[in-house]
Amino acid sequence: MSARTTKQTDESAENDLPPLETPWEEFLHVFKKDRLAITGAVVLGLLVLAAISGKTFTEWIVLFDPEVVRLPDKFLPPLSSPSSEVIPEQDLPLLGIYLMGTDELGRDVFARMLQGSFVSLSIGFIAVGISVIIGVMLGGFAGYYGNLKLGIITIDTLIMRFTDVMLCFPTFFLILTVVALLPPSIYNIMIVIGLTSWMGTTRFVRAEFLTLREQDYVVAGKALGLPESRIIFRHMVPNAIAPVLVSATIGVATAILTESGLSFLGFGVQPPYATWGNILADGKGFIFDAPWLFFIPGLAILVVVLAFNLVGEGLREALNPKLRGR
């Protein structure tokens, strides 16, 4: 009863709505309550910082040189000091200690991890960028223009069956095959990972577009004589993008893992470039003598992938009103 009265007063005093939250404020409000997601976001913030400083301090202003070989200092555990009497002064690590120890050639693992964080992160983002662009284009096309006929089959059938074919390949082995044929540069790896991981996004976007196409506001846009491009990019894409964003965050984690896996197998980014994957791969031979070579990159990958997944999960809940407050 009271609900009804409120509704009616509300309606009669129609013009006196209290100022409500914008969707963005509402999103922040929900996201902030999710402690795990916030933790994930903080870790990702630190990672981005590490990646940027890694690029800066190992390549442009060289404070840490990941490529300096100091054979007398090989296999030093984390936090040990360099044997300064034999190492030339310009090769000494910053702060005078090896924060994360040294590897079999006496290279500073901390410097290598920093350099690797940039490689891993950029591979993650660019690969996912490529896959999201392909996914949104193909999915949007299949969803919106799906009914058009191309010869005897519809565009929708064509695109979705191609997607199914791509999904049938075990992605990792597909990537391995491609990488075996191409020179294993960072860029090739980004592109290959991107080109083999768009299928999920395509399915998502197609499903969203199929639903949105029947929504009254899209029909209204048509009735108002809006151009098709405007209907698609102003009315449909913004409403379809939330689940894509979520799958993209999780996709970044997958791409980082894939790159690590490739590097581990020796098909990834080639030395002297350090990535978390090839530090891990190099370390596997010395797991008993120098366990930090194995555990530091492994732990870093674990934490970052976990952080991406937590943020993705948090985004999913904050962006989808139906999942809120669970």
Added chain:
Amino acid sequence: MTNGKPLLQVHHLKKYFPIRSGLFSRVSSWVKAVDDVSLEIQEGTTFGLVGESGCGKTTVGRTILRLMEPTEGTALFEGENLFQLDARQLRQTRRRMQIIFQDPYSSLNPRMTVGSLIGEPLRVHGLAKGVALDTHVRRLLDRVGLRPEHQSRYPHEFSGGQRQRIGIARALALNPKFIVCDEAVSALDVSIQAQILNLLGDLQQEFHLSYLFISHDLNVVQYLADHIAVMYLGKLMEVAPATALFENPKHPYTQALLSANPIPDPSAQRERMLLSGDVPSPLNPPAGCRFHTRCPEVMDICKTQDPPLIHISPPQNRHQVWCHLYS
């Protein structure tokens, strides 16, 4: 009430949906959602279209606006055949005809502010921009009973009735002559329904609008419509001026509908005319008169032959019925 000038004439409108099945998606049968519907809407009047859910009312409205492509038929709107316009001409013509939707929750893009929703058609058609656009939007908001500062809000901040007002403002933005109200008040509380109906009535006077008012609610249609058409399973049953239809319904289906309509008087007694059975599937409609399976006055001829169009006298009354009873 009518000045006799037809704004929209629809002739023999048909809309069939294919049912595909099998390995190669062959068309195995057709759903005849709208089967040979003709109607005429006069300038400045309201044409009510009533019928049960699934009878094809909405499809009629949407094919007229070319939101769905018709299978057959013509629709003359101010002399031009809407079904033969190419994409560019259609875009121009759309400025003169608009639609108001049933569900005010799904008819507004949740990610756009009210101001940009209403202003969008103006901007896209190059009718106003900058300050002029802003004043135009404010005037529209004011006209539908909302406040100018509402234009920076998002649709989810409004109640159903207010959202419907926003939808009306958007439809009015291009200054149309003809608006399809597709169950425009069905999703609203009764008290709000009255407000919206009054608003629609006022706007009709002010802008000399014509409405195709689609509804399943006879009271609502009676309140607003000058002419009423009754549909059943994709076909017209009866078309008549509103008063004639309510006072002197001819078709048994119309009679049954009217007798099911509650009267706001507890002491009033009325003989209910109850229909048995359900609406048959439009996939496989009955032969002859589509209503014969449920008609209380069914005759043998109804089961085999399509009923002819009968003009109820006097002819200037334009009371038409499709029923063998009167032939």
